[in-house]
Amino acid sequence: MQVYAYAVAGWLALAGALGIARSHNLVHAVVALSVVQSGTYVLLLSVGYQWEAAAPVFASGVPVTTPVVDPVVQAMTLTDIVVSATVTALLLALTIQIEKRFGTVDPDELRKLKG
């Protein structure tokens, strides 16, 4: 089951990367980039996951010996999501501006920089 989670993470990362490489629409490319990032969420969470373990919240009455899933990777995933929101927002803003200046969002049609 654990292997399955890692396989999903790897699949998301590769499928997302392939999505950007073959993209004909920048909005699609930006979303594909966040698919790659979803792969990192799945990987981080599955690294810290344990079957039969509780959430890492030690409220009053919960003995400190209770097995819990690893909170560090959850904190990392949250940070990662914040990063993703920033980068995706920035990229979509750039895409809107590109649509305004070039009149297209197809990367094949952007021919200003080369060589």
Added chain:
Amino acid sequence: MPWVPDTAAAPLAVAVPIVAACLALVGARWAPRPLIDLLATGAAAVTAWLTGALTLAAFGGRVVTWTGGWSPRDGRSVGIVLAADPVNAGLACLASALTCCALLYSWRYVDSAAGHYHALVLLFLAGMNGFALTGDLFDMFVFFELMGATAFALTGLRVEEPNSLQGGLNFAVINSLAAYLSLIGLGLLYARTGQLGLAQIGAALGGRPADALVVVAFVLAIVGFVTKAAMAPMHFWLADAHAVAPAPVCVLMSGVMVELGVYALARVYVTVFSAAVPAAAVREAFIAFGVLTAAVGCVMCVTQRHLKRLFAYSTIAHIGLFLIGFALLTPDGFTGVAVYVAGHAGIKGALFLLAGLLLDRFQTVDEGELFGRGGRGAPCWLFLLAALALAGLPPLGPGLGKALSEDAAGAAGLPWLAAVFVLVSAVTGGAVLRAGLRVFLGLGHRLGPVERDTQTAGEERPETETALTRTPPTMLAAVVLLVLGGVAAGVAVGLVPALAAAAGRAGQTFADRAGYLGQVLYGGPPRPAPPPVAARWTGSGVLSGVVSTVLAGAVAALSLWLPRGARVRARRLRPAVDGLHRLHSGHVGDYVAWLLAGAAGLALALLALPAAAPG
């Protein structure tokens, strides 16, 4: 250090720019523009002072700061550490000093939304300082993204310019993708070791030979760093981003941001993986990738006519040299690269600002359109001096770094690498010299129109409110400061024995993995070390610098005054050169494919080489 304890300097180097960025954003609502300029430049100057003092303190032993006081017990910790040694504190100081110059230059820079530009530059500085000083892999990722997001925004700042949007988008997509691959590598390392600190992971991986998982985690973890460092074939974003970013931002990106990628590669390998991944494999792989990067950079540089792209490809060529210097994996190699980076930063920064001045006066950075228009004022002579410095003229900064790296390569048993250093310096220096002679002095033959099939057009709107008629003193002052810095790196370090010894100790401390682990994990005292190889000018270094400068002159003369008949014959090479130019297509999908191919190549090289290598 007076006024601030050593251990507070590292956190403050990150905090001061962030607080100043917030003040600049808020203050811009009511304060006049000059006040915001002063605030931002002042904050960068304070940070430069803090990191400078931190560097001085670090020469006496690493300055280790556990944020929040969560220091380790028996080598275990839940805290996050900032570990300053002379190399990374020096890089933070370099970033702060360059930011200071960039902001000084920007006093005349127009910005559509007041305050945003200053805030972004200061946040960029905070990201670079944090990235350099942290001793924690996940923190490196976070600061990498802070540095990245602000740099993407700064690159695409001029939203009215289509070029700047395309460059910003390519930069953002490629660097973000690479960062996520790094995060995957980091996750795999955490899964294996349960640690995130560089020292802790290093100790956990221990002396056991690396299995495939560790090698794959290593490759994934460094993909982000080598992409930021623009190692071929992950370098495509760099020229696009540098061609369109405002000139002062180029100073920061070319002068220190991409070099931080090389630094992070070296830091992560030396501290975390050097006991697990065989040195012979890493050396061979990165010398090969370094030579490839240098070769691509050289060919693209000498065949450019868009000035900012020309400088960008020269940076890529020099990154190849820095990678080779790192790949020697010796203390004097690290010293050589550190001095080279310092000298290169000043000189390359000055060149980008001079290109910015030309853009503000003539609305183009195309070598052909600028033919003979630059005039013979101060910018002309600064440009030509910078070109000679880039070519390795002794006793200037880049020349000293080059000489030290060559000596280190010779000491590591690879003397043929000296030829690569001389060739790259000659070709890139020669290309810049040619451009300077053509633009400022009007020498050589005139260029035809831009071939839009394989070249980027150079006309753009100026970055100032109206086109400049003469050079403003603040802009010129920033250029002079940068050139002086680049010159001083060679003159002061190479000729003052105390500074030469200190530079040598910086490389030695950087290479000392056991000392790093001991001091970070167990709070041990700095270890006594044998006297380092001093970073001073040697006879062979001066000779090689003179040779590369003369060769650069020859490259420039050849491209300016080649007789028509020889030019026609040289055109036969055009299909190959055009082919290479077409690979730099500006298409984000192509760049992603190259990035994945590069990562796969690096993994194959590292997995296959240990079997073949004797060590």
